[in-house]
Amino acid sequence: MCNQTVGLLAAELERQGIATVSIQLLRSITEKVRPPRALYVPFDHGYPLNAPDAPTKQHAVIEAALRMLEDPDLQPPAIVDYEPEKKNN
Amino acid sequence: MGDLSEFSLKYKLFLKAYPWRRIDPVPWAPLQKPLKDSRLALVSSAGLVLPGQNPFDESIRGGDYSVREIPSDTDVSTLIDTHRSDLYDHAGLRRDPNLAFPLDRLRELVQKKRIGSLNHRQLSYMGSITAPGRLVKKTAPRDVRRLVEDGVDAALLVPV
Numbered sequence: 001m002c003n004q005t006v007g008l009l010a011a012e013l014e015r016q017g018i019a020t021v022s023i024q025l026l027r028s029i030t031e032k033v034r035p036p037r038a039l040y041v042p043f044d045h046g047y048p049l050n051a052p053d054a055p056t057k058q059h060a061v062i063e064a065a066l067r068m069l070e071d072p073d074l075q076p077p078a079i080v081d082y083e084p085e086k087k088n089n
Numbered sequence: 090m091g092d093l094s095e096f097s098l099k100y101k102l103f104l105k106a107y108p109w110r111r112i113d114p115v116p117w118a119p120l121q122k123p124l125k126d127s128r129l130a131l132v133s134s135a136g137l138v139l140p141g142q143n144p145f146d147e148s149i150r151g152g153d154y155s156v157r158e159i160p161s162d163t164d165v166s167t168l169i170d171t172h173r174s175d176l177y178d179h180a181g182l183r184r185d186p187n188l189a190f191p192l193d194r195l196r197e198l199v200q201k202k203r204i205g206s207l208n209h210r211q212l213s214y215m216g217s218i219t220a221p222g223r224l225v226k227k228t229a230p231r232d233v234r235r236l237v238e239d240g241v242d243a244a245l246l247v248p249v
Contacts, residue, residue, distance in 0.1 A: 001174075001218055002134045002135075002217065002248035003248050004110060004221065005134045005214060006132070006248040007110075008225055009224075009233075010246050011116055013132075014118040015118075017118050018118055019119060019121075020118070020243065021246070022246040022247075023247045024248065029104070029109060032109040033111065034113070035112065036118075045176065045249065046180075046182060048248060049187070049191055052184040055193070055194065058191055059198075062194055062195070062245065065245060066203070069124065
């Protein structure tokens with residue numbers, strides 16, 4: 001449900017002119033709901049930014065999301081698959 | 090990980106039968122200026138509240154569609170997890186709320202000048218909303234108008 005809620009909020013933000021990027025945890029639901037920009041992460045529910053007390057890992061996910069905001073070639077609805085880097089601690 | 094396999098059979102059947110809201114048409118607001126000059130807001134559906142704020146109400150049928158505003162200078166460790174779902178492990182979030190409400194990370198990005206500024210208020214929802222009509226028609230348009238008035242350029246949304 002959280003994935004849908006975030007997608008619906010993102011849609012309202014974009015309707016009012018605010019660019020968004022949404023982390024998503026269930027790709028099949030993302031494809032159905034269609035938030036404007038979605039970064040699909042392969043983590044368990046409860047762990048959208050990978051791991052607790054792990055700033056480097058959290059920053060890596062956020063950076064991937066921010067790059068979606070900056071990408072002029074994306075078209076709506078855009079889904080990007082996040083690939084964790086093995087060297088992150 | 091990240092698919093239906095982590096849920097019980099009962100919940101998997103619910104998810105398959107649930108009439109998901111399809112966003113159509115998909116609205117699109119390109120970023121109007123570089124991120125280093127943009128004001129960012131954080132929107133999370135992890136059900137986090139500040140001490141003294143009302144917890145999200147589990148008794149509301151279809152899900153609590155209200156919002157809690159979280160100031161940008163909040164000590165993340167004080168946030169309280171009031172999400173009603175028992176479908177995921179809450180341990181990580183309770184240990185480090187940055188996991189779904191990354192205020193510390195975003196403040197660090199402002200310091201590094203990766204983003205221009207963090208809005209003075211962030212929005213916290215409880216994402217377990219099975220009947221989102223009131224969220225879509227009432228809460229969200231009102232809350233987003235506030236962010237527009239704040240001069241927010243972009244938003245990062247995080248579910249749990």
